[in-house]
Amino acid sequence: MSNSTRIWSSINFDKDGKQTDCLRLPISTDLSAYGWIPIPTICLRNGDGPTALLIAGTHGDEYEGQIALMRLSRNLGPGDIKGRIIILPALNFPAVQSGRRLSPIDEGNLNRLYPGRAHGTATEMIAHYVTEVLLPITDLVVDLHAGGRSLDYLPSALIRPGTTAQQQEKLLKLLEVFGAPIGFLTDGSGGGGKTTLPAAAESSGALVITAELGGGATLNRQGLELAEHGVLRLLKHVGILRSYDGAAPGPVRLMNGSGIDLFVYADADGIYEPLVDLADEVKPGQVAALLHSIDRPYNEPEKIRFSRGGFVVCKRFPTLVRRGDCLFELMEDLTPPHVQG
Template sequence: MTKTTDKRPTSAFTAIDFDRPGRQIGHVMFPHSPHEDAWGVTPVPIAVIANGTGPTVILEGGNHGDEYEGPIVIGELTRELDPKEIQGRLILMPSNNVHAARAAQRTSPVDGLNYNRTFPGDPYGSITEQISAYITDYIFPLGDAFLDLHSGGSSLDILPSAIIEPTLDAALAARNTAAARAFDSPNTVVIGNLGDPRTATATACRAGLTTIGTEMGGGGRVSIDALALCRRGVRNVLAHLGVIDPKHRTVENPEGRTFELKGTAAYVYAGTDGIFEPFHKLGARVSVGQPAGRVHAIWKPSEAPEVVHYGCDGIVFAHRQPGRVEPGNCCAVVAAPI
């Protein structure tokens, strides 16, 4: 399905023909003129696999450059999926925050921006803003559904989960929830990013796309278990959406749990700098007011560590990784059962 939208002008260009059947692999080129390359471009990888009639599903990886399971899975689909296996169209973008991905950083080393806090972008802003503007204006209007595959990155270790993007549109909320549950993760979590509208998933929802995300492990590494879950879950969602044969859908977690991050109470922050010592493992049940851990100023042995506390009941969804923290760093996250 191709939707109409008021597209802002862009200097980006691509040889990809989004309406052509078969498999195409290429780049979207963003003119980039830094000191070392007067007339260069930033190439953002993209692939399109299309066949027959059916929905268009956009898959994004590399939203943050230190999150790896999603990009691996999208790359595998790009190489391995036979166009004859699908009905519809897949737009596969494994490394949208491409400078950050090459540097293994959350934010772009070119302009210092977090791509996932730049939407709807600026077609003539910095490179990161240009990429998010292109996704907003030229990619999302082509789609019916959006899968944004995240992990915890180098600063968090997260319980692998499918993520529901909240929306006030009741029909869209139902579609988002159904797609997230089709992923078949042991845990499904509603995350609204404290209402921040500048994320890719929030923008996709405003465009009317069925939208889900993931959080697959983290700690700046590739988790064997999370990667296996991501491989299976993505195919489950594609089968749920009707793009691939339902025979590819497998159910291992029919009684999967659903949680939500309940605003600011979900987050435990460091009040001082030091080393964070968590008191509970991921998945542990905890309660409001319970000590979550302590921050040790190991260079000040006469100082007692700062004890930090949980702000709500639930399970430990994420831990700080690595241990070194500064005031305001997120030390732990609690997901409350729905």
């Protein structure tokens, strides 16, 4: 373990068996001068083999991954695997407790603070621990997300472009095995850029696949089922899970998600009226939404248009918007257009 981290735990990641405890995130408050915040952690190990790091709860208002990893942590035992699985169902525990995207401790967005700081804010310390302690011992990272309060996603999975052709092929295979209907490549433009977990993992060599499983701070049952079976398929694929007899993955539509102009934003405050739905195919110049002014209700609504054509994979969930809010995200097909499962 890195000597610089301030987070500690009774879990020994090199010990065989099943261990359940927590990471202890130090916190000093008015009523708890030497306190800590628990980050629930499960470690299963059975001899030598690959290591998988399974994460949910990076954002506290995204629930499919949290439930999927809770079930996985209860149902799997050391005898089911060869190698090691580290499960963190509520990585940003303060955000999970409060049902928020950001931590109520420091207003930190965990997936915008990588690689973190050992002696930073609470959220920066979590990012640093993942970067410096967990990623160096990990072969596969599965990071489960959804749209949270503000966005609604079609169940999908994404990867960053590989740093080598060989790594790219391995990452594309992860999309195929996970089996989300939409699999896309993104360099983080329009989102977190270099501040996300997948970006931090590039230097460690760990393969990272991220899933978007629903949104609106609700529970998408299709997304939950995809998370459960997709993770199990990935564990079998990398040689950790001894057997898997569940559902085979369906076909994956391989798409591009890089480019700021694939995102549509509100350029004023108001009430937005979407004119397209998830999974719609749209054309450049098509009207995406009407934006109704609260201050000037007598004015005609502003027409918000798509600058590019593509496939609607994500849309805003709340109807009230402020200038700068993301309203839609598009994808465009790559060649070849499909990876068959």
